[in-house]
Amino acid sequence: MLGALDRRQLHVLLLLTLVNFMNFVDRQIVGAILPLLQGEFSLSHSQAGLLGTVFALMHSCFTLPLGVLADRTSRKNVMAGAVLFWSGATFVTGLVHSFRALLGARALVGIGEAAFTPAATAIITRSFPAAVRARVQGTFNAGMFIGGCVGLGLGGVLAARFGWRPTLFIVAVPGILLAVRIARLREPPVAAAVGVPWREILRSAAYWEALAGGCCVSFGAYALIFWGTTFAVENKGLSLHDASVILGVNLGLAGVLGIVAGAWLADRLMRRVLWGRAFVIVAGLLLGAPFLLCAVHTSSKTLFLVSFFLSGFFLSWYHGPLTAVLHDMTPERAHATAMGLYNAIVHLFAVTWAPYATGRLADHYGLTTGMDIAAGTFFLGALGFVAVLLRIRRASKAATASANLQSPTDFESLSAAATRREAQ
Numbered sequence: 001m002l003g004a005l006d007r008r009q010l011h012v013l014l015l016l017t018l019v020n021f022m023n024f025v026d027r028q029i030v031g032a033i034l035p036l037l038q039g040e041f042s043l044s045h046s047q048a049g050l051l052g053t054v055f056a057l058m059h060s061c062f063t064l065p066l067g068v069l070a071d072r073t074s075r076k077n078v079m080a081g082a083v084l085f086w087s088g089a090t091f092v093t094g095l096v097h098s099f100r101a102l103l104g105a106r107a108l109v110g111i112g113e114a115a116f117t118p119a120a121t122a123i124i125t126r127s128f129p130a131a132v133r134a135r136v137q138g139t140f141n142a143g144m145f146i147g148g149c150v151g152l153g154l155g156g157v158l159a160a161r162f163g164w165r166p167t168l169f170i171v172a173v174p175g176i177l178l179a180v181r182i183a184r185l186r187e188p189p190v191a192a193a194v195g196v197p198w199r200e201i202l203r204s205a206a207y208w209e210a211l212a213g214g215c216c217v218s219f220g221a222y223a224l225i226f227w228g229t230t231f232a233v234e235n236k237g238l239s240l241h242d243a244s245v246i247l248g249v250n251l252g253l254a255g256v257l258g259i260v261a262g263a264w265l266a267d268r269l270m271r272r273v274l275w276g277r278a279f280v281i282v283a284g285l286l287l288g289a290p291f292l293l294c295a296v297h298t299s300s301k302t303l304f305l306v307s308f309f310l311s312g313f314f315l316s317w318y319h320g321p322l323t324a325v326l327h328d329m330t331p332e333r334a335h336a337t338a339m340g341l342y343n344a345i346v347h348l349f350a351v352t353w354a355p356y357a358t359g360r361l362a363d364h365y366g367l368t369t370g371m372d373i374a375a376g377t378f379f380l381g382a383l384g385f386v387a388v389l390l391r392i393r394r395a396s397k398a399a400t401a402s403a404n405l406q407s408p409t410d411f412e413s414l415s416a417a418a419t420r421r422e423a424q
Contacts, residue, residue: 008186012127013136015181016120017143019083022175023113024147025155026090027055029171030106031226032155032244033164035233040164041099045359045367052226052355054103058110060347067118067340075119075336080183082119086112087175094168118340125327125335126188131267133327134277138263138320145255145316152229153248160241201338206391207329210322213384214342215350217285217318220377223354223370224292231296231367236304250305254312258284262317266324274396277321277328278389282382284317289378296371315378325388 030037030051038048070078089108096102121137128136151171158167201207228251232243262280269276288311295307323339330338358370 009127012185012188013124013139015178015185016079016124017140019079019116019175019178019182020120020140020143021147021150022083022171022178023086023116024144025151025171026086026109026175027113028148028151028225029155029167030055031229032152032248033159033167034226034230035240036159036164037102041102043099045362046356047099047359049226049355049357049359050103051106052222053352055106055110056222056347056352056354058107059114060344060352061114062111063114063118063347064337064340064344066115067336067338067343070115070119070122070336070340071333074187075123076182076185076187078115079119079123080179082112082115083175083182084112084179086116087172087179088112090168090175091172094165094172114340114343117343118336121323121327121339122336123188125323126332131271134266134270134280134320134324135263137323138259138266141319141323142256142259144319145259146252148225149248149252149255151248152225153244153252156229156240156244156248160244201330201334201341204329206388207326207338207342209384209387209391210325210329211342211345211384213281213381213388214322214346216377216381216384218346219350219354220374220381221315222351223358223374226355227358227362227367227370231371234367236301246305247308250309251312254309255316258313258316259319261313263320265317266321273393275389275392277325278385278392280321281318281325281385282389284314285378285382285385288312288314288317289375289382292375292378293372296368296375 034048034051037043037051066078066082086109089105089112093102093105093109096105121140124136124140125133155167155171158170228247229240229243232238232247233240236243238246262284266277266280269279273279291307291311291314295304295311298304298307326338326342327335354374358367358374361367361370361373
């Protein structure tokens with residue numbers, strides 16, 4: 001998928017992908033143990049949804065300042081501190097004995113995880129050629145997808161066997177060890193330059209359109225992941241153990257295959273047209289959302305699993321090209337800031353409200369309605385990235401008229417310049 005890599009590149013990519021795996025194990029494991037938490041603390045759907053909301057709210061508040069900090073200081077040190085902090089907070093979550101304390105512990109996990117992705121994606125982009133940007137970011141995001149699915153699948157198995165508290169203790173330990181390894185990482189050098197203020201990034205019209213699309217996609221994805229196991233238990237007749245394992249394996253396999261396919265298609269198409277990466281995002285969303293609606297409404301368990309798999313495959317095309325598009329539009333010195341700003345806005349206006357809003361709908365109209373709304377947001381997200389695609393396409397026509405493109409790397413540079421030119 002990536003061609004020849006030297007040892008340093010391979011080490012950076014594998015280490016950060018592994019950490020991203022643990023990032024999402026810790027993040028999504030609450031979805032697997034949610035029925036047990038609801039039973040112990042006597043929680044309604046909307047109260048349980050607050051566990052996801054408070055996590056996302058803290059994540060959104062801290063991801064921008066911590067992304068700026070990573071650009072201005074050491075991305076490696078920011079990552080190491082983040083991993084240590086969220087792993088410790090996950091361990092503490094297993095010690096709480098009240099719903100308020102549970103909310104507080106999940107808030108701390110959100111703060112820790114806010115710092116990791118902006119710094120990690122910036123280091124990965126710096127470590128590889130621009131021509132493979134979507135593929136290396138896709139590999140990194142494969143760790144996210146596998147970790148989220150392991151959190152849902154293995155978390156349910158461990159919780160059913162040992163209880164939810166020991167399960168949290170178990171998943172906290174690897175992160176503490178990985179934090180030590182990150183602290184020893186050799187950070188790739190970044191050319192000295194004045195940092196780009198986040199307000200400058202917001203002057204890009206294409207960036208705003210990507211934000212609008214990302215908010216819609218993230219709302220649907222987080223609602224689906226947070227409530228997916230509970231939906232399968234309540235509406236598809238599966239046990240907690242079976243729902244966790246089946247959905248975890250199904251979504252994990254579909255997600256990894258989809259991320260690989262989407263990232264490869266994005267970089268491949270980018271060699272032909274400057275808007276290729278944005279096109280792959282749009283195509284994946286429009287292909288995946290109908291299969292998700294089919295999975296929600298079918299009464300056949302077989303069709304449910306097949307449709308769920310296909311929706312996960314196509315919707316996961318989004319992940320690798322997204323980071324590549326955001327980095328294409330911004331200077332290298334601002335890559336962590338751009339990702340931190342994106343995460344801050346998306347989490348604040350979409351992810352923060354997805355679990356609670358879906359739970360609120362479930363209390364009044366049933367969880368099926370909540371899942372329908374989540375599926376519909378993927379169609380809306382596609383519209384946002386259609387706007388990005390058209391903007392890059394218009395700008396590229398003017399830019400290519402006076403440019404002599406010799407290689408895919410020239411395409412990458414021209415894409416960034418054309419997008420920024422259109423936003424001015």
